[in-house]
Amino acid sequence: MKLVVQVKLLPTTEQAEALEATLHQLNQAANKVSRLAFETQTFGVYGLRSQVYSELKAAGLGAQQAQHVIKKVADAYTSLRGLISNGRLTGRRRRKAESKPITFRPEAAHPFDDRCLSWLHNVRTVSIWTVHGRVKNIAFTGSPGQLKTLATYRRGETDLLLRDEVWYLVATCEIPQAPLKADPDGWIGVDRGIVNLATTSDGINYSGQKLTGYRRKMAQVRAELQAKGTKSARRKLKRRAKRERRFAIQTNHVIANEIVADAQRTGRGIAVEELAGIRDRVRLWPSQRATISNWPFHQLGECLAYKARRAGVAFVEVDPAFTSQMCPNRWCGHTARANRPSRDSFRCGSCGFAGPADHIAALNVCRRASAVWAFVNMPNEPAVGSGLSASRAGQPDRTARRKPRALAPGR
Structure with a gap:
């Protein structure tokens, strides 16, 4: 690669x-x-x-x-x-x-x-x-x-x-890449967010508090420079924008390295939500739009994808629909908006299963990964796209509309 x-x-x-x-x-x-x-x-x-x-x-x-x-x-x-x-x-x-x-x-x-x-x-x-x-x-x-x-x-x-x-x-x-482990021993589901930049199905949170504080400081400095409007202020704005972008890139690389190393050590694959078009699908308060636009969610997924491929770790993207509202209990699966009474908490209204909402989402991503991997590796299934992702699987009604993609063996 x-x-x-x-x-x-x-x-x-x-x-x-x-x-x-x-x-x-x-x-x-x-x-x-x-x-x-x-x-x-x-x-x-x-x-x-x-x-x-x-x-x-x-x-x-x-x-x-x-x-x-x-x-x-x-x-x-x-x-x-x-x-x-x-x-x-x-x-x-x-x-x-x-x-x-x-x-x-x-x-x-x-x-x-x-x-x-x-x-x-x-x-x-x-x-x-x-x-x-x-x-x-x-x-x-x-x-x-x-x-x-x-x-x-x-x-x-x-x-x-x-x-x-x-x-x-x-x-x-x-760079030579390791042979792909085509039969992973389970999956690490990864839920990407803002409060927690990434949460794995193992319950590991990569908190965004440090980044949030850094961004607030940069926003304050940016407002002061914009109010001045001088050439020197505009030059400083450009430098600070590049500095903030480099900080985000470095943060994504650190998170991706730790997740891929854990997957490689345990012989598991990595599954993430497909967030393409997220700006068009979700409703946001005006104060949230800048955060969603500035944080490179897609870049974290790309870092995970290429680092996984280099390490021989299976990588898929799954349907993100209702991952934070669906009960991950195998015998339940109840899905309702009421299951998530607040941003940080989840409680199933049917079986009572409860936990942090980000962790619940990561568990559902992990569950859907097995179905996606089995589907794209069926016999006589042609490889699709770049061979780095799988999408819209785990939900039969949505899968019918889009063809899943994944890192197939030998690719």
């Missing part, structure tokens, strides 16, 4: 100037190619290459970099068409995107292949092509795990990136 490793560059002043000039010229060339592609409606790599390759070479770009500029533009328009065809870009935003050529920022990331960028792992330096010639002995650093992964599994292109005046290299690595 493919993962990316990001390491930090430590260039000298002269090296940084060469890197910055290179990015600026490459993105300037990409903007020129993009305008031509838009005017002539030529978006394929081969069509663009026949029109602009010689011109890019004459402008001082090497053969490889000219090819990368053309492919970068073609990929950008392919991504735009994908967003439109998938319905993720509609209305005014679509009309605006289609009315003008795609533009690239002067510091936008640019790919380099092994002919243009060489790694010396033993001394932790890189040599890279620039518009000022080949620049050697640029130091880089990273965590021990990142450096080991980079030296062992790096394959393909590497992106040069300038973010907040700091230089990075983002390298693609081909």
Whole structure:
């Protein structure tokens, strides 16, 4: 499976100037190619290459970099068409995107292949092509795990990136994945939420109190900066937004690592609710909308999915309908809104089964996982989608409308 490793560059002043000039010229060339592609409606790599390759070479770009500029533009328009065809870009935003050529920022990331960028792992330096010639002995650093992964599994292109005046290299690595345990010894159900970021069917809560306090502090600082409205305040707002996003990403990775490690140790699979379209399905108070929009629930699911695949752990997504209102007692299954008298508590009106609502939801997710896994691994059942999730199972009436997906053996 493919993962990316990001390491930090430590260039000298002269090296940084060469890197910055290179990015600026490459993105300037990409903007020129993009305008031509838009005017002539030529978006394929081969069509663009026949029109602009010689011109890019004459402008001082090497053969490889000219090819990368053309492919970068073609990929950008392919991504735009994908967003439109998938319905993720509609209305005014679509009309605006289609009315003008795609533009690239002067510091936008640019790919380099092994002919243009060489790694010396033993001394932790890189040599890279620039518009000022080949620049050697640029130091880089990273965590021990990142450096080991980079030296062992790096394959393909590497992106040069300038973010907040700091230089990075983002390298693609081909990581071997463990054989999938196709017959898991049970399941760990995971319920995702706001008060508790994640609750497992084992009763383990990953509380969101620390995150909530951090967010309240950031919201207060954000309101103060927005009230000022100066350029300096807007710059600080951007930095703080990135900091809050990194904090959320780190939190998700820590939670996912612990859950996957527990599943791998016990030989179980992982099941989560399918939360696609949650903003359209649930009603929220205005004060809750920002929280739902800002917290990356989907990202936690993606972290669990790829980490599970890497560890050989089965992973499925199940129908989220009524998981917090259904009694998990095998001989009951009573479902009613009254079973949940408050946000944090559950009490079955039929058999009296009671417990924390998030834990009850995780137990129901765990129960549905077995049905999903059995369904998608039936003989002669074709694999569907990317092979990472299963949806709308455990409820026969809803399953009939959508075909479940899961990580099938051998995928």
